[in-house]
Amino acid sequence: MAETATARDRFWEGFRLGVPFAIAGFLVAVSFGVVAREAGLSALAAIVMSAVVYAGSAQFAAIAIIAAGGGVGAAVGAAALMNSRFLPMGVALAPSLPGRALWRAAQGQTVVDASWALAAREDGTFDRWVLFGSSSIQYLTWSSGTILGALGGGALGDTDKLGLDAIYPAFFVALLIAEARSRRARGAAALGALIALALVPFAPAGVPVLVASLGALLGLTNRAQAEAREAREARG
């Protein structure tokens, strides 16, 4: 099979492409470890959370609610809403995953924002080995950064003073710039941003980002359709 012959290469390609995101993710994870300790989690709990949840924005959302004195149910609900963007991402990825349903579900667990975006091809399909490679390196640094932040965070002092809260959104800006190559992609980005901002005052955290996926409906224009057909034919 041609796919198996190059699978390893593509995995390492994904691993390499993931390095800058992994380094940025490491810094974010350090700040997560610190914030989780401040919210009252033990160092072990913070580390286990990063290792088994592995979804930065959801972890921050859940911890913010705990820190504000909210209940566990509300915290888990916020995490679910924050992660709801993985629903459309999973739908997008699904046709590119082979195997039975459970095996596809297992492969789908590797989705994180940067890896998903890196694995996306122009024609709407995904390179799953790039996804796996990129998520592997990011998982390593997400876990190790949390360990550092949870155990050694006290030495950093006030992480707000270090500007660590700017790292996570800056990380997404870099991804967005790499993604927004075509005019239509920039249109979808602008529409998504407008939808999200319009919903912020009314909707619970996470919902604005989920609904912003409607910006992708720009792909239903006649020209977008014609280009998608061309891309598919070119791929053969």
Added chain:
Amino acid sequence: MSTAVILIGGCALVTAAIKAAGPILLGGRELPTHFTSVVSLLAPALLAALVVTQTLADGKELAVGDHTAGVVAGGLVAWRTGSIIGCVVVAAAVTAGLRAL
């Protein structure tokens, strides 16, 4: 069970279920072009929404802060140089600098 166990277990379960849903329901077949051309625009739409909700909002209020300027500066670096690490380091440095003033 302690609160932390329920918190972590709950977050892990909902995350896994959400990530599994699409691949379970829709896997292993080629979908029509109107689906794939929408899908190819999901990343910019979602990423832009993540950026603006994290930089232009504080809870349910639209607001800018020191980190907004930091993220803009980081974005300029990413745009001009393509460096992700440069982008996040500049974003943190500018934010920290403004807060030190």
